Amino acid sequence: MTQPLISLRHLSKFFPVDTDLFGRTTSLLKAVDDLSLDIFPGETFGLVGESGCGKTTVGKMLVNLHAPTAGEIWYGGRDLVKLPGKERRAYCRDIQLIFQDPYSSLDPRMTVGDIIAEPIRVNNLLPRREIDDRVAYLLNCVGLSANFRNRYAHQFSGGQRQRVGIARALAMEPKLIVCDEPVSALDVSIQAQVLNLLSELSDEFGLTYLFIAHGLSVVRHVSDRVGVMYLGRLVEVAPKRELYTNPLHPYTKALLSAIPVTNPRYRKERILLEGDVSSPIDPPPGCRFAGRCYAKSGCLGCACDTRTPELVEVLPRHFVACYLVADERDEARSTGPG
Amino acid sequence: MSELELAPATDETFHEKPDNQWLEMWRSLVANRAALVSLAFIGLLALIAVFGPYLVPYNPVETDMAHALKSPSAQHWFGTDQLGMDIFSRVIVGARVSLTVGILAVMIAMTVGVILGSIAGYVGGRVDTVIMRLMDIMLAIPSILLAITLMAALGKGIDKAVIAIGLVSIPEYARIVRSNTLSIKENDYVAAARIVGNSNARIIARHVLPNALSVIIVRTTLGMSSAILDLAALGFLGMGVQPPQAEWGDMLGRARGFIFQAPYTLFFPGMAITLTVLAFNLLGDGLRDAFDPKSRVK
Numbered sequence: 001m002t003q004p005l006i007s008l009r010h011l012s013k014f015f016p017v018d019t020d021l022f023g024r025t026t027s028l029l030k031a032v033d034d035l036s037l038d039i040f041p042g043e044t045f046g047l048v049g050e051s052g053c054g055k056t057t058v059g060k061m062l063v064n065l066h067a068p069t070a071g072e073i074w075y076g077g078r079d080l081v082k083l084p085g086k087e088r089r090a091y092c093r094d095i096q097l098i099f100q101d102p103y104s105s106l107d108p109r110m111t112v113g114d115i116i117a118e119p120i121r122v123n124n125l126l127p128r129r130e131i132d133d134r135v136a137y138l139l140n141c142v143g144l145s146a147n148f149r150n151r152y153a154h155q156f157s158g159g160q161r162q163r164v165g166i167a168r169a170l171a172m173e174p175k176l177i178v179c180d181e182p183v184s185a186l187d188v189s190i191q192a193q194v195l196n197l198l199s200e201l202s203d204e205f206g207l208t209y210l211f212i213a214h215g216l217s218v219v220r221h222v223s224d225r226v227g228v229m230y231l232g233r234l235v236e237v238a239p240k241r242e243l244y245t246n247p248l249h250p251y252t253k254a255l256l257s258a259i260p261v262t263n264p265r266y267r268k269e270r271i272l273l274e275g276d277v278s279s280p281i282d283p284p285p286g287c288r289f290a291g292r293c294y295a296k297s298g299c300l301g302c303a304c305d306t307r308t309p310e311l312v313e314v315l316p317r318h319f320v321a322c323y324l325v326a327d328e329r330d331e332a333r334s335t336g337p338g
Numbered sequence: 339m340s341e342l343e344l345a346p347a348t349d350e351t352f353h354e355k356p357d358n359q360w361l362e363m364w365r366s367l368v369a370n371r372a373a374l375v376s377l378a379f380i381g382l383l384a385l386i387a388v389f390g391p392y393l394v395p396y397n398p399v400e401t402d403m404a405h406a407l408k409s410p411s412a413q414h415w416f417g418t419d420q421l422g423m424d425i426f427s428r429v430i431v432g433a434r435v436s437l438t439v440g441i442l443a444v445m446i447a448m449t450v451g452v453i454l455g456s457i458a459g460y461v462g463g464r465v466d467t468v469i470m471r472l473m474d475i476m477l478a479i480p481s482i483l484l485a486i487t488l489m490a491a492l493g494k495g496i497d498k499a500v501i502a503i504g505l506v507s508i509p510e511y512a513r514i515v516r517s518n519t520l521s522i523k524e525n526d527y528v529a530a531a532r533i534v535g536n537s538n539a540r541i542i543a544r545h546v547l548p549n550a551l552s553v554i555i556v557r558t559t560l561g562m563s564s565a566i567l568d569l570a571a572l573g574f575l576g577m578g579v580q581p582p583q584a585e586w587g588d589m590l591g592r593a594r595g596f597i598f599q600a601p602y603t604l605f606f607p608g609m610a611i612t613l614t615v616l617a618f619n620l621l622g623d624g625l626r627d628a629f630d631p632k633s634r635v636k
Binding site for chain 2: 171
């Protein structure tokens with residue numbers, strides 16, 4: 001098996017939400033809790049989950065906008081978390097981010113040309129006289145005319161702005177691009193264009209994507225493998241086809257059942273989750289999903305409420321963090337033939 | 339890619355100049371009559387400040403007791419004061435003092451205030467607390483009282499007045515720049531600048547301050563009026579310039595005993611202060627409107 005491009009090990013990010021009189025933290029928001037993940041070169045890894053489940057925080061830790069509370073980020077044989085600032089920055093060149101909001105991600109006081117040239121200038125990637133050509137080339141790569149370089153961001157549509165953001169990320173010649181819901185702020189017609197652009201660029205530049213989204217349908221379109229997050233933890237990771245045809249975690253099943261189907265005669269069972277997402281502030285022990293789990297009653301002996309389930313490889317390359325699934329498989333094995 | 343075909347690549351667009359946000363702002367400013375008149379008045383004042391001293395009919399510091407307290411006439415347009423000095427000449431020459439002190443004091447206050455405010459806002463945490471509590475302490479003391487105290491410590495003179503007025507105006511700038519920095523730094527483009535490896539200093543200089551520029555300009559313009567007013571107040575209290583140098587507030591202070599006998603000795607320097615301060619205030623308001631696209635005069 002190929003070496004992963006980047007490996008996250010037990011990555012956690014806690015935000016203090018409350019402190020006592022003496023400045024000691026009394027309650028923690030566990031945005032990301034003990035998350036481990038491998039991303040392989042050339043693949044697109046889709047990370048899904050509802051708002052507030054910590055997927056953006058994962059992305060921000062990768063690009064060094066947040067320092068992890070604990071855990072390791074292995075890239076190029078080194079743990080980026082432990083690297084001193086300067087070296088860390090050098091590695092960060094390889095990991096870039098495409099933002100969700102194309103309106104707030106471009107400086108309104110800069111021309112598009114300057115926005116794209118900035119990464120090159122700051123890092124002295126190219127001699128001064130070659131920068132203009134490079135900017136023109138990058139604009140063409142993302143399907144914009146090089147003539148736009150002297151325009152300001154506000155003169156563009158959302159889709160065009162997102163293309164500028166992509167060009168800015170490409171300017172750093174990254175290996176991995178974290179796409180933080182890059183199309184959720186766009187019209188549906190434009191979404192497809194941007195997604196296609198991303199996949200073309202991946203072929204052309206040999207890019208690897210961590211594609212963060214809150215809907216499974218967009219992720220289905222672009223990903224090779226998919227990870228499902230719930231309240232700061234990964235609950236299921238599997239190759240795309242496997243996940244969509246054979247979801248194992250109760251939460252994934254509920255998510256998939258929520259995708260609208262275009263065929264009106266085809267009715268599938270909707271799984272409606274009860275209650276709200278519980279708060280990521282000082283979460284109780286046990287499975288994060290236990291409070292809303294409709295399948296929990298199926299396994300009385302399980303430790304759903306007391307111990308957090310770990311990700312287990314129940315099928316080849318299919319990982320699930322659920323006692324129920326592991327339990328069923330054990331049973332199947334013991335009662336099976338032979 | 340339909341959105342691209344809307345803007346075909348022609349030679350014309352290739353040489354397109356960046357669209358000029360300043361030009362748009364300028365148009366909106368000159369459409370505001372009060373701001374335009376104020377701007378013209380300030381322009382005139384600047385000319386007077388530069389060339390006035392060479393054009394005045396009398397030596398502004400020459401006493402002539404034989405012609406003390408003369409009403410305005412063809413010889414003395416604004417009359418003469420209690421020492422027989424020509425008020426017109428003194429008002430003209432006073433413009434240079436007021437504008438110079440105003441500009442220099444505002445520059446000191448703005449430079450220090452912008453640096454402190456942007457650092458406090460951008461870095462946050464303990465640095466923010468220390469800087470802003472310091473500013474709060476300065477704001478807790480009335481600025482004119484603080485300026486008087488500083489003048490008492492430094493001594494008389496234009497240069498001392500510049501320092502005193504400049505120092506007491508720092509918190510205004512620090513506060514306004516800090517609050518703007520706080521909102522600007524939440525934008526994704528600041529995060530983007532960090533991801534591509536910009537240093538914090540460069541982010542403040544290239545991304546935060548340019549986006550706060552409009553507020554800084556407005557504040558600076560309004561700051562001119564308060565600096566000029568502060569100088570006049572110091573002068574009125576006899577703590578500004580070294581006599582017999584002509585300064586509007588100083589003229590008011592010395593003439594106030596003659597208010598019933600010779601009101602023109604107070605009227606003209608008072609008018610000069612009022613009009614100048616009013617002009618800067620109106621221009622500041624006009625700039626604020628011009629920078630805010632929502633309230634732009636169409």
